Amino acid sequence: MSFINAVVAFVELEARRIRYNITEVITRVVQPILWLVVFGPIMASVRALPTDGIPYIAFITPGVILQSVTFVSIFYGLTIVWERESGILKKLLTTPVPRIAIVLGRSSASVIRAFMQFMIITPIALLIGVRIVPNPLDIMFVIIIITITSVGFSAFSIWIATFMKTRERFMGIGQAITMPLFFASNSIYPINIMPPIFKAISLGNPLTYSIDALRKTLIIGTLDGLITDIVALIIFTTIFTLLASIQFRRLIE
Amino acid sequence: MADIAVSTRGLVKIYSNTVKALDGVSINVNHGEIFAVLGPNGAGKTTLMRILTTQLRPTSGEAYVLGYNVVSDGDKVRRFIGYVPQEFSVWTDLSGYENLLIYAKIYGVPRHEINERINEVLRFMDLSDASKRLVRTYSGGMIRRLEIATALLIEPEILFLDEPTIGLDPAARKMVWDKLTALNKELGLTIFFNSHYMDEVEMYADRLVILNKGKVVVEGAADELKRSVGGEVVELTVDDMSKTVHRVNEMNSLGIRDVNIDNDRGIVRVIVDNAEEALPVIITTLRDAGVRIIKASISRPTLDDVFLKYVGGKISEEGRLQEVRTLRSVIKKG
Numbered sequence: 001m002s003f004i005n006a007v008v009a010f011v012e013l014e015a016r017r018i019r020y021n022i023t024e025v026i027t028r029v030v031q032p033i034l035w036l037v038v039f040g041p042i043m044a045s046v047r048a049l050p051t052d053g054i055p056y057i058a059f060i061t062p063g064v065i066l067q068s069v070t071f072v073s074i075f076y077g078l079t080i081v082w083e084r085e086s087g088i089l090k091k092l093l094t095t096p097v098p099r100i101a102i103v104l105g106r107s108s109a110s111v112i113r114a115f116m117q118f119m120i121i122t123p124i125a126l127l128i129g130v131r132i133v134p135n136p137l138d139i140m141f142v143i144i145i146i147t148i149t150s151v152g153f154s155a156f157s158i159w160i161a162t163f164m165k166t167r168e169r170f171m172g173i174g175q176a177i178t179m180p181l182f183f184a185s186n187s188i189y190p191i192n193i194m195p196p197i198f199k200a201i202s203l204g205n206p207l208t209y210s211i212d213a214l215r216k217t218l219i220i221g222t223l224d225g226l227i228t229d230i231v232a233l234i235i236f237t238t239i240f241t242l243l244a245s246i247q248f249r250r251l252i253e
Numbered sequence: 254m255a256d257i258a259v260s261t262r263g264l265v266k267i268y269s270n271t272v273k274a275l276d277g278v279s280i281n282v283n284h285g286e287i288f289a290v291l292g293p294n295g296a297g298k299t300t301l302m303r304i305l306t307t308q309l310r311p312t313s314g315e316a317y318v319l320g321y322n323v324v325s326d327g328d329k330v331r332r333f334i335g336y337v338p339q340e341f342s343v344w345t346d347l348s349g350y351e352n353l354l355i356y357a358k359i360y361g362v363p364r365h366e367i368n369e370r371i372n373e374v375l376r377f378m379d380l381s382d383a384s385k386r387l388v389r390t391y392s393g394g395m396i397r398r399l400e401i402a403t404a405l406l407i408e409p410e411i412l413f414l415d416e417p418t419i420g421l422d423p424a425a426r427k428m429v430w431d432k433l434t435a436l437n438k439e440l441g442l443t444i445f446f447n448s449h450y451m452d453e454v455e456m457y458a459d460r461l462v463i464l465n466k467g468k469v470v471v472e473g474a475a476d477e478l479k480r481s482v483g484g485e486v487v488e489l490t491v492d493d494m495s496k497t498v499h500r501v502n503e504m505n506s507l508g509i510r511d512v513n514i515d516n517d518r519g520i521v522r523v524i525v526d527n528a529e530e531a532l533p534v535i536i537t538t539l540r541d542a543g544v545r546i547i548k549a550s551i552s553r554p555t556l557d558d559v560f561l562k563y564v565g566g567k568i569s570e571e572g573r574l575q576e577v578r579t580l581r582s583v584i585k586k587g
Contacts, residue, residue: 002361009358013344016355020346020387087338091403094306094336094413095360096328252308253268 006097010105014112029120032068035060036125039188049189054219058130062214063187065121069114069146070153070207071178076110077154078173081161084251093252103158103248110154111147118146133221141217141226145233149210152237155244162247181207206236257317258284258411258443259305264314266300266467274300276467277314282460287437287444289458291451291556293564297467298447299339302415305445306336319410335404339415339447342400343388349375349399350384356403374402378432394425398432405436412436414446418453430457451556461556463563470563479554482562484510485528487535489521490548497521500542507531515561522558 018025036057043049044056051059083089083106092102126132133139160173182188184198185207191199202208213229216222259282266275275297282288290298303309304316307327316323318330343352353371362370375381378398388396397417404412417433418426434457436442448454454461455475463470471478491497494514501512501523508526515522525531528551539546 005361006359009355012358013355016351017344017346085340087340087342088344090303090308090338091336091342092359093308094331094334096331097359
């Protein structure tokens, strides 16, 4: 019971912080909007990429959404590191809340921010003519995919953060990780047109599976092969949540 | 509940197998007292407090808070303690009220009591008027009071404060301490704090330990410790310190208890029973011996003198540098 109360309190904390920082939310969606509104239509007019009959802007929409989700997850996974530098993490450790609730609760910050991105980018995609699948089952999967991706990448960033303990060392990391992840995936072009080496890298990139899953559920409306994507995502998220939890002790000391 | 609020036995903490932060610390803190841990930076004060507040596990030894073992009964300890870390423990992009609201929910304060409890701690800490403002706009002293307010939300039995007034101006320091002493006197709250400000410890602590290089140097009431150093001190600025020490040591008749050199300030301290009587004699003797006296003054003993006697300023500084170097190399290795 105290476990759930604490996690809910952390969610409320994040919601209240967002309310005071609307500018930040808006600046974060500028880049994804540029991809959709500028890059998308221009590339679509070339008709150079084989997208299996999906309009090009619709093809890149899941990639753009998830790039944004990945970025905020990696960024807010770090929140806990910043709170280690301040005294907040120390203080939380002395409250009656179980430690796992602290890790999960603070990571929930990234899930909330990720959904904020999704809720802003998707209507814009709709406005410029992207058609999404209005099926409740598909929408449910969309929510699951975004949540797992967000938890996975924030665990990944906490794990990395346990090695580089200061904020300064981590400042540029969001950009440094997310852009290569974005380009080495099926976000803006299909994997099968890539040179073999990049193809191999993409298949090892968790973002590829997230994007494939989101494309299937949000744009195409098929559950075929979804299981592979979801299993891959679950493996990724589990591995890094475990690694982050094991290494978490290093952050405390 | 037992009379002993906090007790430790042979507490040792070694970080990453190399840095010994605590080296066999045994202390006892009574219920209802204000207890200080005094020591230079790097003495192990924060490590000790982090073990007592269940954040870290000791490498060996035992620690009890309110009779509960901090390792095996950590969850029980956490229900009765309030803690204010040395750094920030509030979110500056929320209002004071919202910080208290979030902490109240994290602590699991019953829903129908939350509002009342928050208003109570705000009033007590004189923050009611500022409660709707963002913490970003608060002064350093207001932030500290807000942090103490969050620690009071669960109505703790012991309050742990790590360097509670570090970086505050004298007026803000006094205000924070007025509130803390009121908590101690009115509610009988036990207060355990770390500090490297001698004057603060002297003024507010009922009892204290001096910690240096992870070891307890001395434990007792401030008055008791000052008495143990001696009556009064004659401070001399001279051109030849070693000759001065030598000559003064030869003067047995004056009730001279101790002579030591404070290298940091470049002075010789002579601890005597009655400084006013001793001073003229000391001056005459030194002049006869050819020592030039540049300045002479008299002072009553302070915790500075206690510290100097038991620790010795110079030695601990060297030790600290060594410790910092070791710690840095450990961090570098990751």
